[in-house]
Every structure is written in structure tokens, then in C-alpha cells.
Amino acid sequence: MDTKDSVLERAKSKVQTTIQGSVPVEKQVQAAHLLEKAKRLVGRNEPLVFTEQALPDAADVPLTEIDVSNPFLFRQGKWHSYFKRLRDEAPVHYLADSPFGPFWSVTRYADIRSIDNNADDFSASPDIIVGDVPLDIEMFIAMDPPKHDQQRKAVQGVVAPKNLKEMEALIRSRIAEVLDNLPTDRPFDWVDRVSIEITGRMLATLLDFPYEERRKLTYWSDTISGIAEATGGSTHQDEFFEATRQLAVSFMSLWHDKAARLERGEEPGFDLITLMQTSEDTKDIIKRPLEFLGNLTLLIVGGNDTTRNSMSGGVLALHQNPDQFEKLKANPSVIPNMVSEIIRWQTPLAYMRRVATRDLHFGGQFIRKGDKVLMWYASGNRDERQFDNPDEFIIDRANARNHMSFGFGVHRCMGNRLAEMQLRILWEELLERFDRIEVVGEPEYVQSNFVRGYSKMMVKLTPVS
Numbered sequence: 210m211d212t213k214d215s216v217l218e219r220a221k222s223k224v225q226t227t228i229q230g231s232v233p234v235e236k237q238v239q240a241a242h243l244l245e246k247a248k249r250l251v252g253r254n255e256p257l258v259f260t261e262q263a264l265p266d267a268a269d270v271p272l273t274e275i276d277v278s279n280p281f282l283f284r285q286g287k288w289h290s291y292f293k294r295l296r297d298e299a300p301v302h303y304l305a306d307s308p309f310g311p312f313w314s315v316t317r318y319a320d321i322r323s324i325d326n327n328a329d330d331f332s333a334s335p336d337i338i339v340g341d342v343p344l345d346i347e348m349f350i351a352m353d354p355p356k357h358d359q360q361r362k363a364v365q366g367v368v369a370p371k372n373l374k375e376m377e378a379l380i381r382s383r384i385a386e387v388l389d390n391l392p393t394d395r396p397f398d399w400v401d402r403v404s405i406e407i408t409g410r411m412l413a414t415l416l417d418f419p420y421e422e423r424r425k426l427t428y429w430s431d432t433i434s435g436i437a438e439a440t441g442g443s444t445h446q447d448e449f450f451e452a453t454r455q456l457a458v459s460f461m462s463l464w465h466d467k468a469a470r471l472e473r474g475e476e477p478g479f480d481l482i483t484l485m486q487t488s489e490d491t492k493d494i495i496k497r498p499l500e501f502l503g504n505l506t507l508l509i510v511g512g513n514d515t516t517r518n519s520m521s522g523g524v525l526a527l528h529q530n531p532d533q534f535e536k537l538k539a540n541p542s543v544i545p546n547m548v549s550e551i552i553r554w555q556t557p558l559a560y561m562r563r564v565a566t567r568d569l570h571f572g573g574q575f576i577r578k579g580d581k582v583l584m585w586y587a588s589g590n591r592d593e594r595q596f597d598n599p600d601e602f603i604i605d606r607a608n609a610r611n612h613m614s615f616g617f618g619v620h621r622c623m624g625n626r627l628a629e630m631q632l633r634i635l636w637e638e639l640l641e642r643f644d645r646i647e648v649v650g651e652p653e654y655v656q657s658n659f660v661r662g663y664s665k666m667m668v669k670l671t672p673v674s
């Protein structure tokens with residue numbers, strides 16, 4: 210960049226910072242929404258809408274046209290064969306045209322691991338999903354070091370081992386309460402009554418969000434992460450902006466309320482917002498509202514869909530493998546290993562996206578600077594080069610802990626221990642109460658190329674006699 214450019218860049222960034230700091234965040238969200246609507250009016254921005262059609266078999270699609278970003282791939286159960294074909298025939302695969310533009314797919318375990326560990330050549334900025342979010346919110350999962358490291362450091366205390374230990378009893382009592390209120394005389398929706406409920410309670414605790422309003426967190430998370438433009442979901446742009454606006458208003462007020470309490474000399478809590486307020490790197494984040502909003506959204510979305518779908522996925526996996534359920538009942542000490550196997554088997558987030566920072570060769574392919582590269586964890590976790598019989602669910606699998614569902618490198622999931630702890634407690638408490646957990650009928654799946662999850666799963670419980 211020449212001097213003139215860099216002066217202009219600095220001036221632009223200063224103006225942006227000033228605007229960010231002085232215009233209330235909900236107004237900034239509304240302004241971005243208006244801009245998108247205006248673009249729509251002049252025909253510059255047609256919102257994406259995905260209509261489900263039966264997908265052809267993997268063997269019938271020309272290799273160069275295989276599109277694993279199709280948001281119905283998981284729902285239609287075609288993903289095994291599509292990814293197997295890519296792993297075997299084109300492990301670093303280029304798709305020139307998709308609703309999200311061109312992108313590379315990396316599908317073998319070892320290749321994914323190597324890219325995830327190489328933040329210099331593969332940047333997480335500006336985003337980690339395949340499409341574009343129509344609002345420039347900044348979150349540290351989509352930043353590179355050193356800024357990433359500072360922001361992560363500021364909030365990771367909330368899930369530090371000491372804090373988790375203190376939270377364990379509370380989480381257990383909340384899970385027990387949810388399970389004790391489940392019907393045993395009729396089927397019910399496991400997703401709504403258990404997975405969403407437990408995850409919502411945990412998030413409200415982490416954020417010190419009003420407990421009785423916790424379903425709002427679920428609604429915002431689902432709506433924001435389900436935007437069609439980003440992940441092929443079913444959220445329309447207008448709903449996305451409205452949910453983001455509501456979230457912004459709510460958390461700005463939570464921030465100011467907490468700041469006032471701190472100023473009055475109240476003991477600081479150990480929740481996420483207080484941590485941000487008391488850390489040097491983030492105490493002024495409120496003056497950068499889109500960054501504040503981004504990092505809260507990250508925590509809410511990161512901790513929501515993922516744990517929730519592991520809670521539902523585990524039930525489905527054990528239902529489909531009754532021999533494993535018997536094995537579990539005979540030896541409950543296998544629960545921690547089973548939790549890893551559930552997370553491997555489910556792979557709640559199908560991929561993370563990177564962008565090549567320079568022209569480079571990888572896996573025999575030439576990747577250009579600026580190209581999008583998707584690391585498909587869902588495929589790596591089923592790579593027969595890494596796991597024996599990878600499609601089988603084996604609760605005492607020896608290398609289950611080597612799954613890649615939490616990623617690797619600087620962005621490795623910050624909440625992994627919390628997620629594992631919740632799942633461990635859930636299964637400990639379930640075994641105390643229920644002898645059989647049957648899935649009744651076919652579960653309903655989320656429409657997305659990113660979130661691998663369930664929107665409904667009817668379950669029938671048989672109590673321990």
C-alpha cells in the first residue's frame with residue numbers, strides 16, 4: 210500500500226471508529242438494514258431463498274460440480290457419500306460456482322488439521338462461514354492474532370477450570386430439575402424440553418442474563434445463525450436484522466446496568482459481561498458497539514446450537530445403537546469417552562472457513578490469495594484414514610478424543626470443557642433415572658450447511674424400575 214493509500218485507510222478507520230462510538234448500536238443495525246432494503250429496491254440484492262429438492266446420488270454428480278454447501282445435504286442423509294467421494298477422489302476440491310461463490314473444500318483429517326494450525330497462511334477474517342453476513346459485526350472467532358488473542362484472553366476466564374468447578378453443582382441441579390419434569394407416560398419433543406432448555410439455562414448463567422427471559426437467547430441465536438446468505442438457512446434478512454437489533458438493545462442495557470452496579474462498589478460477578486468490563490483489552494469495547502455485539506453473538510451462538518445438538522445427537526446415536534446403550538448401562542464410567550464419541554459422531558459445526566493470505570500450493574492444488582477454504586470437520590471426523598469404521602458409533606472408541614469437532618490451533622473452541630461437562634452431567638443424570646430412551650419417528654433436521662442439528666425429536670422415556 211503506498212503512503213497515500215495508507216493515510217486514506219487510517220482516516221477511514223478513524224471515521225468508522227468515531228461513528229461506531231457515537232451512534233447507538235441499534236441505529237447502526239437499522240442503518241445497515243435500510244441499506245440492504247435499498248439495494249433490494251434497486252434490484253442489487255435479491256435475498257437468497259433455498260427450496261428443497263431431492264439431491265442426486267454422489268456417484269451421479271460430475272466431480273467438479275459436487276456442492277457440499279447445499280443446506281439440505283445433511284437433512285437428506287447424502288453427506289456421507291458426497292464427502293467420501295471428495296476424500297477419495299479430490300481431497301482439496303474447488304467448486305467454481307455456488308450460491309455462496311467459489312470455494313475450496315478440504316475433507317481429509319490430516320489436511321484440515323494442518324490448515325487449522327496455520328493461521329499465517331489461512332486467515333479467519335472476515336468470517337468463518339461460507340457466505341456473507343449482511344452486517345459487519347466483529348467477533349474474535351473471525352479475527353487473526355494478535356487482536357484475536359487479546360479478545361479471547363479477556364473473556365476466557367468465564368470457562369476457566371476454576372469457574373467450571375464452581376458452576377458444576379449449579380449446572381447439575383438445573384439439569385436434574387429439567388429431567389425431573391419430563392413426562393414418562395407419553396412422547397415429547399426432546400429438542401425443546403431438554404436440549405434447548407438446558408443450553409438456555411447455562412447461557413443465561415454465563416451471561417448473567419435475566420433467567421426467565423432465557424428463551425430469547427435461543428431465538429436470537431437460531432435466527433442470526435440461520436440466515437440464508439451465510440449458511441443456507443431459512444432466516445430472511447429482515448428477521449436477521451430485527452433479531453440482531455433486539456439482541457443489541459438488550460445487551461447494551463445489561464452492560465450499562467452492570468457498569469452502574471460496579472461503579473456503586475458492588476462486588477464484580479464472574480459473568481462474561483463483567484469480565485469484559487474489568488479487562489484492560491475489552492473495558493472500552495462498548496465504544497466499539499459492533500465488536501461488542503459480535504463477541505456476545507459469538508458466545509451465544511457458539512454455546513447454543515453446538516451443545517444443544519450434541520444433547521439431541523447423543524440420544525439418537527444411542528437409540529440407533531442399542532448395544533451401545535446396554536454397554537453404557539453396564540459401565541457408566543465410560544461416559545466421558547462417550548461424550549467425545551457423541552461430539553465426533555454429531556460434529557455440530559460442519560466446517561470453519563478460512564481465506565488464503567497468499568498464493569500457495571496445498572494438497573497438490575494451487576490456491577490463490579483471497580480464495581475461501583472450507584475445513585470440513587464433518588468429513589474429517591468420518592475419515593477412514595484416521596478412525597476405524599468411522600461411521601459407527603462406539604462409546605469406548607480408543608481415539609474418540611482425537612475428534613476435530615472443536616477445531617485446532619488459535620481458534621480451538623473456547624467452550625469445549627464446558628460443553629463436555631454439561632454432556633457428562635446430562636448422561637450421568639439420565640442413567641440415574643431412565644432405563645430406555647427411545648426416539649419415536651424420524652427427527653426433523655435444521656436447514657443449514659453449517660449447523661448440523663435437529664429441530665424436533667420425539668422421545669419416549671421408560672423410568673428405571
Ligand code: HEM
Nearest residue numbers: 349350511512515516561615616617620621622623624628
Ligand atoms: C470456537 C465447536 C461449544 C464458545 C469453536 C470452533 C468450533 C467450535 C469448531 C472453531 C474452532 C476453529 O476454528 O479451529 C464447538 C462445539 C461445541 C462448542 C462442537 C459443543 C459440543 C461451545 C460453548 C461455548 C463455545 C459451550 C461457550 C461458552 C466458542 C468460542 C469460540 C469457539 C468463543 C471462538 C474461539 C476462538 O476463536 O478463539 N467452537 N463449540 N463453544 N467456541 Fe465452541
